[in-house]
Amino acid sequence: MDNKFKVKLGISIGDTNGIGPEVVVKTLADQRILNFCTPVIYASADLLKQVKQALREEHFQFQVVDSAQALVPRKVNVISCWEDELEVNSGNPTPASGKASLDSLLAACKDLKAGLLDGLVTAPINKDNIQSEDFRFPGHTEFLTSYFDAPESLMLLVSEGLRVATVTGHIPVKEVSSKLTEELLIRKMTILLDSLQKDFGIQKPRIALLGLNPHAGEQGLLGREEVEIIRPAVLHMKDRGHLVFGPYPADGFFGMRQYQQVDAVLSMYHDQGLIPFKTLAFESGVNYTAGLPIVRTSPDHGTAYDIAAKHKASETSFREALFLAYDIVRKRQEAAMPTV
Template sequence: MDNKYKIKLGISIGDTNGIGPEVIVKTLSDNRILNYCTPVIYGTSALFNKVRKALSADHFNYQQVDSVQALVPRKVNLINCWDHELEIAPGTPTAESGKASLDSLLAASRDLKAGLLDGLVTAPINKDNIQAEDFKFPGHTEFLTSYFDAPESLMLLVSGDLRVATVTGHMPLQEVPGKITEQLLIRKLTILLESLRTDFGILKPRVAVMGLNPHAGEQGLLGKEEVEIIRPAIMQMKERGHLVFGPYPADGFFGMQQYRQVDAVLAMYHDQGLIPFKTLAFESGVNYTAGLPIVRTSPDHGTAYDIATKHIANETSFREALFLACDIIRKRHMEAKPIV
């Protein structure tokens, strides 16, 4: 990819009654963004005019276009995804706001799948009101994995040199132990190592693997998963020449800041990884979906209905998501050798 090429970056607006439209407007009010990409918002001009007025965002301007083929370079572009008047109820999830978030996501995903966009940044959705015939998934990650026909993906939280991935995603905690197998761990580690090398430019990545049980099982006293599943998977990856270490007790690992000694951490389940990550990097964190044929990022926060009417949302995470997407898109166009 030529450095002068402006990346075409799709933006889905998330739940219209949450803070998604607000952080989008705040981020794109800085015209320096246009030096890195041509943003394409999938939404409605009526909504963004209201948000711009409410925020007094005089520096936020956009060009309304009918399709990606009609994009105006060096401008924020907006494609209307629906013609009807959208009822806005800030701070309250509604069936209408859920449908709007899905319409935006589907339109952006279609253009991305058609090769008309280079990547996608998704604003937060409500996992309940977005459910529909076209969306029967627990979140963006699972939807995009299916939509882009990827055999597997990996949720990877990123903030600078801090990277935390999870083996299992959005599922009840009681189901986690039954899902973790040696084969699954090897697949997730393979995706993580390949992403670190190809997407983040780390030639020989180092990965720390967390245990599932307290104190990493205490040699089987507090659980057998570390001895029977996690450690054998780590040994297999080491035999293939990869720098994979563990299993570590998660509390001591993060408490002693051992994450600073590796390039990424693989947690066994959602909260084991996301609680320390968000404690360390809540405002700057980015959710990246590794393992997909496309590039997708999002802020690491939710819809934040409780502040949706206050216009105080911090846009840092969304801005970092946009920059990370641009960075990965450019890195992916560099020569890369797959991990085997």
């Protein structure tokens, strides 16, 4: 790594009519961030000037560069991703804002894949208006898994003292049961355990699995998934020496704060894990995609059109996403250094 640049973190701007540009500018107005990383925003100077002026954020300064090969150290760098002046219609998803979010994401991913960046922090997209020939995915996670040729990935929500992953991601609830298999659970547990060791520095991780059904199925009375799929997968991992526990009834598990006794929780579907996580850590939570060859984080909130351009958006989650990306990149870099 070129030390003068610290860690180079690409930032995709997200839907330009949502709160993405606002939280990016608010975060990077704190110039202390430049002491440990070089942020690279993929957007346009015109958009960022508009946001800066609207927020009256004089401390936000940036340098426009032609490419990631011409970055300026100790500066917020901006790489232009569109030539035409972008019409900003805050609070309303439009085809233009969807295209801008995709252009930003694709440009950042291209540079990351080429090794010109060390990690990626993604601002929120609209999963509908970003759809195109180049993006036919239900979200960032699935797109990045495909783009970086990963066999499989895992959505992992992270905050201080709480990590929650999901076995299934952006799929309808009615399809969850049919997607669950013992093999899938084993693969997801393997990714989670590996990430906790490699990315979070936990030598012997402890993970808890939630049941799918109410009361974790009541020994088959309320559903067979726990008996036939989840418990056998847990036993499989236990037999291989891993500290894996469950399945637990999801409501009681969080109600009794049992998550404080483990390093991560593996939920069976999106809302089962994200509702308690966002209840406990909405402003500080970070979405991390485990299992990829690259480092990607994002805030745990969406585009929040209802408060776009109202100067109400909190940058806390985006800032934490930037910090987590930095921490994981450094851990991976240090692990890759030859030992004497």
